[in-house]
Amino acid sequence: MASFDVIIVGAGPSGSAMALNLGRFNRRVLLLEKAFFPRDKICGDGLSGKSIALLRELGLEEKVAEQSSEKISGISISAPNGSKMDIPMAPNYGYCCRRELFDTILFQKAKQTAQTIEGFQVTDLIQQNGFVVGVKGIDSKTKESKEFFGKVIVGADGANSIVATKLGLNHNPPEHHIVGLRGYYENVEGLTDKIELHFVDGVLPGYFWIFPLEKKGFANVGIGMVTQQVNKQKANLKKIMEKAIVENSLFKDRFKNAKLLDGIKGWGLPVGSIKRKSAGNGWIFLGDAASLIDPFTGEGIGNALLSAKIAAQEIEQCLRSNNVSEQSLQRYSKRLDQELYPELKTSYSLQRMANKKWLLNFIINKAKKKPAVAQYLGESLANEKPRKRLAGPLALIKLFFL
Ligand SMILES: Cc1cc2nc3c(=O)[nH]c(=O)nc-3n(C[C@H](O)[C@H](O)[C@H](O)COP(=O)(O)OP(=O)(O)OC[C@H]3O[C@@H](n4cnc5c(N)ncnc54)[C@H](O)[C@@H]3O)c2cc1C
Structure with missing residues (x-):
């Protein structure tokens, strides 16, 4: 003691x-x-x-x-x-x-x-x-x-x-809480010295982000959305994120050689x-x-x-x-x-x-x-x-x- x-x-x-x-x-x-x-x-x-x-x-x-x-x-x-x-x-x-x-x-x-x-x-x-x-x-x-x-x-x-x-x-009321998913990707093209916030249809209020990390082509990629909206729309954020990476014209070419390390993981944000x-x-x-x-x-x-x-x-x-x-x-x-x-x-x-x-x-x-x-x-x-x-x-x- x-x-x-x-x-x-x-x-x-x-x-x-x-x-x-x-x-x-x-x-x-x-x-x-x-x-x-x-x-x-x-x-x-x-x-x-x-x-x-x-x-x-x-x-x-x-x-x-x-x-x-x-x-x-x-x-x-x-x-x-x-x-x-x-x-x-x-x-x-x-x-x-x-x-x-x-x-x-x-x-x-x-x-x-x-x-x-x-x-x-x-x-x-x-x-x-x-x-x-x-x-x-x-x-x-x-x-x-x-x-x-x-x-x-x-x-x-x-x-x-x-x-x-x-x-x-x-207490985390869903209107005052965000669900966030994150994946680390290698070989992402077009990274600069800027962080990227993309307001993607279907993820509002919220956004898809691409943040450059310490090595060339290495990025923190994720998506976040207010939990109340996730529940209301029965949104599957992981699927939305994967789909955006593969299909959205802003990202698909940049991720064509990208490799996801260690999966996509989620955590809550009490705002x-x-x-x-x-x-x-x-x-x-x-x-x-x-x-x-x-x-x-x-x-x-x-x-x-x-x-x-x-x-x-x-x-x-x-x-x-x-x-x-x-x-x-x-x-x-x-x-x-x-x-x-x-x-x-x-x-x-x-x-x-x-x-x-x-x-x-x-x-x-x-x-x-x-x-x-x-x-x-x-x-x-x-x-x-x-x-x-x-x-x-x-x-x-x-x-x-x-
Ligand atoms: C997907 C996502 C993206 C985000 N992006 C950003 C961003 O880009 N920039 C930004 O500024 N913020 C971001 N945030 C928010 C940021 O992660 C948090 O605000 C920040 O981590 C808060 O720090 P903290 O020390 O309060 O809590 P935490 O970082 O959560 O630390 C809590 C610590 O307590 C320990 N712990 C928990 N329970 C126990 C226990 N029972 N006994 C002993 N130890 C315990 C944990 O292991 C942990 O080490 C993001 C959050 C999420 C979920």
């Missing part, structure tokens, strides 16, 4: 970043992870400007860049009618880094500041007097059951969070179009466990890293004042509200706009012809603040007249 200031369940981007941020405060931190690194996580592997800025703060941008695609300079988009356009991201840029590599980089660094145990699956919470005070779990190597006690327990354990489940808070309770007596949630994925782009790594940064600062304050009650830890939830929810709300409006085939066709056609529209869209996709403009009530009128 060991005791810590903070116990973090899950060593994905949010959990490892949490350990790194807490390291600055010299706290006794335990990071528990059920898998062994390096391990895969189903994802698009895309790192946006926000993720890069937060990695830079953790001193990890260079290390990640070494294992990534070349610098991503823009986005290629196609409309349901097949028309295409390129929009630059400058002055921002991104990378695509396979999660097997990315998460290992973060975890290795987190090991320098926290005690870590791999192969430890948390199975339950220990609660006393209305507070979460510890976790129970099983060490997969020794098959031993163990308990650990901490002043704050952090649920950084992703979309199927055991911490949220045990607190009765892991931030609804707020999930993110703090209580002795506990908080980060990243996907807090349902912080962008509902329009499907990006969650940046928000996972940001939630870890905010949480570390606020938990430190709570520990200093010796008060880890819900009221005290809600400082974290309030900051999430201020720093993230306006952006998540905007992205939800954009997701609903992207449900309309005619609108996507119109906007993309227009951007193809008018550089001012392309620039407007580019800025909006790459930056959170201009994105707000795009979802505002006057944006459509502006797009019509630009």
Whole structure:
């Protein structure tokens, strides 16, 4: 029975970043992870400007860049009618880094500041007097059951969070959830230094993506769609993805020599179009466990890293004042509200706009012809603040007249 200031369940981007941020405060931190690194996580592997800025703060941008695609300079988009356009991201840029590599980089660094145990699956919470005070779990190597006690327990354990489940808070309403499928392909032709988002008929709201990786011709290819629509249309996403690769005129030639490695795999994305309770007596949630994925782009790594940064600062304050009650830890939830929810709300409006085939066709056609529209869209996709403009009530009128 060991005791810590903070116990973090899950060593994905949010959990490892949490350990790194807490390291600055010299706290006794335990990071528990059920898998062994390096391990895969189903994802698009895309790192946006926000993720890069937060990695830079953790001193990890260079290390990640070494294992990534070349610098991503823009986005290629196609409309349901097949028309295409390129929009630059400058002055921002991104990378695509396979999660097997990315998460290992973060975890290795987190090991320098926290005690870590791999192969430890948390199975339950220990609660006393209305507070979460510890976790129970099983060490997969020794098959031993163990308990650990901490002043704050952090649920950084992703979309199927055991911490949220045990607190009765892991609800994923289908209108606020996306299903995503991913495959790694070799020998894909026509990859550039741009990520590709294709709004394909039958996958709205959602998109088909092709993201270049660290070797020539190597790509992360996937498809994502709002779960409510998948259920409504009884859509078989795997079949839609395979069909698009073989039959769609935009892709079929590019995939004619391509080889799928290790199958197409799926995972859920709890998106931030609804707020999930993110703090209580002795506990908080980060990243996907807090349902912080962008509902329009499907990006969650940046928000996972940001939630870890905010949480570390606020938990430190709570520990200093010796008060880890819900009221005290809600400082974290309030900051999430201020720093993230306006952006998540905007992205939800954009997701609903992207449900309309005619609108996507119109906007993309227009951007193809008018550089001012392309620039407007580019800025909006790459930056959170201009994105707000795009979802505002006057944006459509502006797009019509630009
Ligand atoms: C198909 C798909 C495509 C995506 N594409 C992108 C993209 O291109 N860019 C982007 O920014 N985001 C993308 N996302 C979202 C992104 O993957 C997540 O937002 C991100 O992984 C969240 O990080 P996290 O640390 O909160 O959770 P996770 O990365 O899920 O990490 C959770 C960790 O907790 C561990 N764990 C779980 N349960 C337990 C337990 N009981 N005990 C101990 N450990 C446990 C897991 O093994 C895992 O290591 C995509 C998601 C999907 C599904």
